[in-house]
Each structure stands twice: as structure tokens, then as C-alpha cells.
Amino acid sequence: MSDLLAGLIQNPGMLLIVAGVIVALLPGRQLRAIAALAAIIGCYALLASYGTAPMDAPVLMGESTLFGLDLVSIRIDRLSVVFATLFFIAAGLNAIYGWLHASRMEASMGLIYAGAAIGGVLAGDLLTLFIFWELAALSSVFIVWGGGTHAAFKAGMRYLVIQVGSGMALMAGVALTVAATGETAFTAMSLTAEDGSLNIAALLIFIGFGVKAGFPLLHFWLPDAYPRASAVGAVMLSAFTTKMAIYALARGFPGEDILMLIGAVMAVAFIFFGAAASDLRRVLAYSLNSQLGFMVCGIGIGSELAINGAVAHAFASVIYKGMLFMAMGAVLTRAGTLRAAHLSGLYRAMPLTALVAFIGALTITGVPLFAGFVTKSMTISAAGYYEHMLVWLALIAATVGAVNNIGVRIFHDTFMGARSDAAKVSGDAPLPMLIAMALAAAICLVVGIQPTLLWSMLPFDYDYAAYTMDHLITQMQLILFAVLLFALARRFGLAARPRDGVLLDVDWLYRVPGRIALAGVVRGTAAAWHRLWWGIQAGVARLVKGLYDTHGPEGALARSWPVGFMALFTAVVLGLMLIVTFVAY
Amino acid sequence: MSDNHHTPASEETGDTGFFEKPGMRKILWVALLASCAIFAALGIYGMVAGWMHPYFTLDGLPVFYALAGAIVAAVLGAGGRLLSEALTKPSDYYDSPADETRPDDGEGRP
Numbered sequence: 209m210s211d212l213l214a215g216l217i218q219n220p221g222m223l224l225i226v227a228g229v230i231v232a233l234l235p236g237r238q239l240r241a242i243a244a245l246a247a248i249i250g251c252y253a254l255l256a257s258y259g260t261a262p263m264d265a266p267v268l269m270g271e272s273t274l275f276g277l278d279l280v281s282i283r284i285d286r287l288s289v290v291f292a293t294l295f296f297i298a299a300g301l302n303a304i305y306g307w308l309h310a311s312r313m314e315a316s317m318g319l320i321y322a323g324a325a326i327g328g329v330l331a332g333d334l335l336t337l338f339i340f341w342e343l344a345a346l347s348s349v350f351i352v353w354g355g356g357t358h359a360a361f362k363a364g365m366r367y368l369v370i371q372v373g374s375g376m377a378l379m380a381g382v383a384l385t386v387a388a389t390g391e392t393a394f395t396a397m398s399l400t401a402e403d404g405s406l407n408i409a410a411l412l413i414f415i416g417f418g419v420k421a422g423f424p425l426l427h428f429w430l431p432d433a434y435p436r437a438s439a440v441g442a443v444m445l446s447a448f449t450t451k452m453a454i455y456a457l458a459r460g461f462p463g464e465d466i467l468m469l470i471g472a473v474m475a476v477a478f479i480f481f482g483a484a485a486s487d488l489r490r491v492l493a494y495s496l497n498s499q500l501g502f503m504v505c506g507i508g509i510g511s512e513l514a515i516n517g518a519v520a521h522a523f524a525s526v527i528y529k530g531m532l533f534m535a536m537g538a539v540l541t542r543a544g545t546l547r548a549a550h551l552s553g554l555y556r557a558m559p560l561t562a563l564v565a566f567i568g569a570l571t572i573t574g575v576p577l578f579a580g581f582v583t584k585s586m587t588i589s590a591a592g593y594y595e596h597m598l599v600w601l602a603l604i605a606a607t608v609g610a611v612n613n614i615g616v617r618i619f620h621d622t623f624m625g626a627r628s629d630a631a632k633v634s635g636d637a638p639l640p641m642l643i644a645m646a647l648a649a650a651i652c653l654v655v656g657i658q659p660t661l662l663w664s665m666l667p668f669d670y671d672y673a674a675y676t677m678d679h680l681i682t683q684m685q686l687i688l689f690a691v692l693l694f695a696l697a698r699r700f701g702l703a704a705r706p707r708d709g710v711l712l713d714v715d716w717l718y719r720v721p722g723r724i725a726l727a728g729v730v731r732g733t734a735a736a737w738h739r740l741w742w743g744i745q746a747g748v749a750r751l752v753k754g755l756y757d758t759h760g761p762e763g764a765l766a767r768s769w770p771v772g773f774m775a776l777f778t779a780v781v782l783g784l785m786l787i788v789t790f791v792a793y
Numbered sequence: 794m795s796d797n798h799h800t801p802a803s804e805e806t807g808d809t810g811f812f813e814k815p816g817m818r819k820i821l822w823v824a825l826l827a828s829c830a831i832f833a834a835l836g837i838y839g840m841v842a843g844w845m846h847p848y849f850t851l852d853g854l855p856v857f858y859a860l861a862g863a864i865v866a867a868v869l870g871a872g873g874r875l876l877s878e879a880l881t882k883p884s885d886y887y888d889s890p891a892d893e894t895r896p897d898d899g900e901g902r903p
Binding site for chain 2: 356357358359362479480481482483484485486553555556591592593595597600604605608609611612624625626627676677678681682683684685686687688689690691692693694695697702703704706707708709710711712713719
């Protein structure tokens with residue numbers, strides 16, 4: 209056990225978790241923010257001291273044994289290091305963004321959540337991954353609850369059930385793997401066993417990863433929970449859970465064909481939901497889910513370029529999606545609402561936030577010189593090179609979806625146009641929020657202008673040229689003509705904002721009919737129990753009454769019997785005993 | 794471009810922003826149309842000049858990406874609207890308005 213603790217404590221994520229506990233005890237938001245930043249920088253320095261290693265020759269540290277199973281607290285290779293570095297950047301931006309607004313719980317749980325995600329991507333075995341996987345789930349639910357409303361509490365409970373369910377699926381898969389092989393190492397696995405049958409253990413692990421990655425039909429926790437968190441909390445949530453799952457898929461299931469189909473469905477289906485949602489953070493949540501489709505497709509394709517593309521896009525996505533959540537959080541902080549129907553023309557009161565949202569829109573749509581252009585095009589190119597035409601078409605459609613959902617809905621409809629009453633706010637975002645957004649925007653620009661900085665961190669050495677003439681022309685055609693069509697539709701009154709209200713999703717199944725069915729089951733069970741209980745009560749009452757009638761003061765056995773009758777009765781009993789004795793011997 | 798169509802309060806009061814002025818709208822429209830034309834022309838020229846490297850027969854067509862952008866945008870606009878009409882319920886469908894309010898200040902503070 210001491211080996212295990214000694215191993216875990218070498219994991220920078222574990223140290224960040226300890227720092228999160230300490231931060232909870234500190235007074236004052238600014239002191240907590242300073243301590244959080246110091247902890248993030250310190251833990252990153254520890255990670256940097258470990259260096260990096262090629263994919264085929266990872267460095268393993270913190271090895272220990274628990275119940276006869278070999279555990280590896282830290283695996284350093286280019287895949288784990290790039291994700292851990294990304295999570296450190298996200299944690300730092302979150303700490304700055306929440307400088308004035310993060311509650312004690314958000315500041316503390318934000319660090320623990322980031323630490324769990326970092327610990328998870330550095331974990332060298334499935335059991336260590338499970339520990340951090342569950343810790344990420346448990347810490348993040350407090351961030352959902354940080355929304356402070358009863359609706360946030362209920363959403364948090366639903367989120368918790370789903371997240372813990374993901375962990376249970378992972379644990380079940382790990383248990384079956386250990387039972388079959390005796391190994392806990394987290395390496396690439398396949399859904400198909402060597403004899404061609406379904407690998408149940410791998411399937412359970414795959415489902416556990418899929419829940420957190422927002423696979424279609426398993427995604428509903430994401431647009432349900434993220435919009436319920438506070439302005440600061442939603443930014444934290446957008447960074448870690450889904451990308452931890454993307455890391456796990458890249459590590460565990462590279463080249464798994466079914467991921468291409470799943471990713472293509474994710475990329476396309478969720479842009480329609482994003483177009484139909486009226487809550488702007490819900491639009492962002494669906495857009496995030498669609499962008500995850502790019503990464504899942506890349507992992508499914510499985511080539512070095514595609515895996516690099518998935519990882520690079522995860523990197524860019526954490527930054528630009530966090531930036532967009534930051535911008536919407538700033539709007540929520542100032543305007544008090546994120547209902548699309550109530551907001552327009554905010555650029556006049558919040559010009560810097562509008563600029564950030566604009567940069568976010570340029571990035572996610574893949575405009576050249578911004579990070580999205582160089583990271584998206586890797587996965588799209590990989591789909592093209594390996595002739596996965598449907599995947600390629602889906603990713604092109606998803607790019608247009610980003611133009612609509614982020615460029616039109618988030619940027620244009622919220623910040624541009626005639627100023628609505630809700631947009632008459634007192635000023636731009638608070639300074640720490642602006643600093644965090646500016647840093648994120650700078651990262652998007654730096655990666656877009658100088659992509660080799662990111663390329664050098666990716667899992668595989670692959671010479672990819674993003675800025676070719678045909679990439680530039682085709683991408684700009686795609687974006688500009690989509691913008692033109694949306695603009696024309698608006699100009700001629702053919703496009704309307706979505707209806708204001710709640711957009712139903714798969715969660716409707718368990719929140720309405722499921723709830724009715726559950727209530728029916730509860731009522732039926734209660735009625736059956738009552739019938740059973742009343743039956744038992746009635747039976748016991750009848751038995752007692754019968755005994756009382758026989759043995760009570762008024763009962764038959766309590767009567768005084770005549771002496772002759774008693775003598776006759778005794779003689780009969782003795783006779784019966786004689787007969788029994790005679791037969792027995 | 795910035796012709797918001799359903800919150801005209803500011804226009805009625807003469808509270809017009811920089812991007813809502815008719816001259817600026819015109820400039821934005823011209824810029825958008827010119828950009829579209831330039832990149833469509835570049836795409837066609839690129840096919841002739843051999844800059845383009847299509848993956849499939851489909852994207853070997855001139856201005857395929859322009860058409861794809863416009864078609865997907867149209868489908869998405871229509872699909873999003875249909876989905877919104879079909880699946881949007883009143884705001885209190887799941888949670889009451891009281892559930893959406895922070896109990897500590899009663900102001901719905903973010």
C-alpha cells in the first residue's frame with residue numbers, strides 16, 4: 209500500500225488534487241486563485257521534469273503492486289504528455305477566468321477535477337485510470353451543483369448517475385480483463401476477440417469511454433449538465449471530461465472501425481440539435497459534441513495522421529471551446545441571461561468579449577491562421593487519403609454546422625445586430641475574464657500561424673502541410689458560401705431563430721415516460737407490498753383468533769371436561785401408543 | 794449581415810450601432826459577395842492550374858466545396874428549424890421557474 213501511495217504521489221495530477229483540498233481551506237477568492245495558479249505551475253514543472261518519450265518506448269514510473277496486480281502510476285509518452293500539458297493549460301486559464309467569480313467549491317473542485325483528468329491521462333494501467341476516472345466524475349458534479357439552482361442540483365444528480373455508470377462499465381471491463389489475462393496494463397485493445405467473437409471486456413470498457421466521450425444516445429448528460437453550471441463552472445466542465453475520454457479512446461481503441469461511424473454520426477447529428485437549441489450554452493454543448501465527432505473519427509481511422517489530427521483537434525478544441533464558454537459566461541455575468549431570444553447587439557457594450565467570440569468563431573469554423581484550420585484539416589485529410597468518403601462528407605458538413613452554430617448563433621445573433629434590452633449592460637467582462645479569454649485567443653492564433661509548435665508535441669512524427677493552396681481555397685469556399693447562404697436566408701426572412709424553450713433530447717425518454725414508468729413500478733410495488741402485508745396481517749390475525757378461540761378463556765380447550773370423558777380420552781391415547789410401539793418393534 | 798430581424802427596439806429609437814448603419818451593411822455585403830466570387834474563381838483556376846488535389850471524383854468538380862457549403866447550410870437551416878418546432882417545449886417543461894433561481898439571492902445570479 210505504501211508503494212501505491214508513493215507511486216501516486218509522483219503523479220502531477222495527484223499533487224494537484226492535494227492542492228485542491230488545501231485551496232478549499234484558504235480564505236478569499238483571490239488568495240485561492242493565486243494558490244491554484246501556483247499549484248498548477250508547480251505541478252506542471254514536475255511533469256516537465258519527466259520529459260517525454262516516443263509512443264513505442266514509454267517511460268513508466270511509480271510502479272507498485274496491489275492485491276497481486278501490477279499498477280503503474282505514471283506512463284510518459286507523447287500521447288499522455290500532450291494531453292496532460294493541455295489540461296494544465298486549461299486549468300491555468302480556468303483559474304484566471306474565475307479569479308473574481310469562482311466560489312470556494314468551484315476553486316477547490318476545479319483543481320481536483322483538473323488533477324483527476326491529468327492523473328487519468330498519465331495513468332499506466334486500467335485500475336489507476338479507473339481511480340482518476342471516478343474522481344473526475346465525483347469532483348465535476350460539485351461544479352455542476354455550483355450553478356446554485358435547484359435545476360442545477362437535479363442536473364448534477366443525473367450527471368452523477370451517468371458518470372458513475374460510466375465508471376462501473378469501465379470497472380466491469382477491467383475486472384473481466386484481469387480475470388481473463390491477469391493484466392491491468394492500459395494498452396490498445398480490440399472489440400473483437402482472436403476467435404472473431406465479441407470481446408465483452410473490451411466492449412464494457414469501450415462503453416465506459418463512450419459515455420464520457422458523448423457517443424450518440426449516451427451524450428445527453430452533456431447538454432443537460434453544462435448549461436446548468438455557473439459561468440465559471442461551465443468553462444471548467446468543457447475542458448476535461450470529454451477530452452479525457454478522447455485520450456482513453458486514442459490509447460485503447462485506435463483504428464477501431466466502428467468509431468468512424470460513431471464519430472460521423474456525432475459530427476452531423478449534433479449540429480442540428482445545436483441549430484435548434486435556444487440556450488446559448490446548450491448550443492455550445494452540442495457544438496462541443498459535434499467537434500468530438502472529428503476526434504472520434506480520427507481515432508477510428510487510426511493512421512498516424514488521423515491520430516495526430518484527433519489529438520491536435522482535442523488540443524485546439526479545449527482552448528477555443530473554453531474560450532467560447534468563457535465569452536458566454538461573461539455575457540451571463542453581465543446580462544444575466546443566455547436565452548438567445550433576449551440577446552442581440554452586445555458588441556456595443558462588450559466589444560472585447562465580442563472580439564473573443566469572433567476569434568472563437570473563426571477558429572472553430574476553420575478559417576486560415578486560426579487553430580481550427582490546421583487541426584481540423586488533418587482529420588479531414590486523413591479521411592480523404594484513406595478513402596472514407598462518408599466520414600469525409602460528415603466532417604465537411606460538421607464544418608458548415610460550426611459556421612451556423614458558432615459563427616451565426618453565438619457570434620452574430622448574440623453580439624451583432626440591433627441592441628436588445630438585455631444587451632444594455634454596464635460594461636465589458638471583468639478584467640480576469642478578459643485576460644483568460646485573451647490568452648486563449650492568443651493560443652488559437654499562435655497554433656494557427658505556427659502549427660509546428662503543436663505538431664512537435666503530437667504522438668507521431670508526421671510531415672503534414674496544412675497551408676497548401678488547395679486547402680486554403682477549398683476551406684474558404686466551404687465557409688464563405690455557407691455564410692452567404694445563412695446571410696441570404698436572414699436577408700429574405702427565410703431563417704428564424706429557434707423557438708425559445710427547452711429542446712427535448714434523448715434524456716426525455718427517462719425524464720418523462722421513464723419517470724412515469726418508474727412511478728408506475730413504484731406504485732405497483734407499493735400496492736403489491738401492501739396487499740402482501742395486509743394478507744400476512746389478516747392471516748396472522750385469523751391464526752391468533754383461531755388459537756384464542758381454542759385456547760383462550762372462552763375456548764374449547766379451556767372448558768372443564770367430565771371425568772369419564774377424560775378417562776376415555778386417556779385410554780384412547782394409551783391404546784394408540786401401544787399400537788405404534790407394537791408396529792415399531 | 795447584421796440585419797437582426799426581430800429585436801428592432803434600438804432601431805426604433807435611433808440607437809443604431811456601427812455595424813447596423815446602412816453604409817456598413819452594404820460594405821459587408823459587398824465584401825462577402827466579392828470574397829465568394831474570388832474563392833470560387835480561384836477554385837476553378839486551381840483546377841486548371843493543377844493546384845487542387847481532390848480525394849474523390851466528387852470534390853474534383855469545380856467549386857464543389859462552395860456548393861457543399863451552400864447545400865449543407867440550407868439543409869441545416871431547414872433541419873434546425875424543423876427540429877426546433879418539433880422538439881421545443883416551454884421553459885418550465887422540466888423545471889419550474891423557481892428551480893431556475895438561485896435561492897441565495899433570488900436574482901438568478903450567474
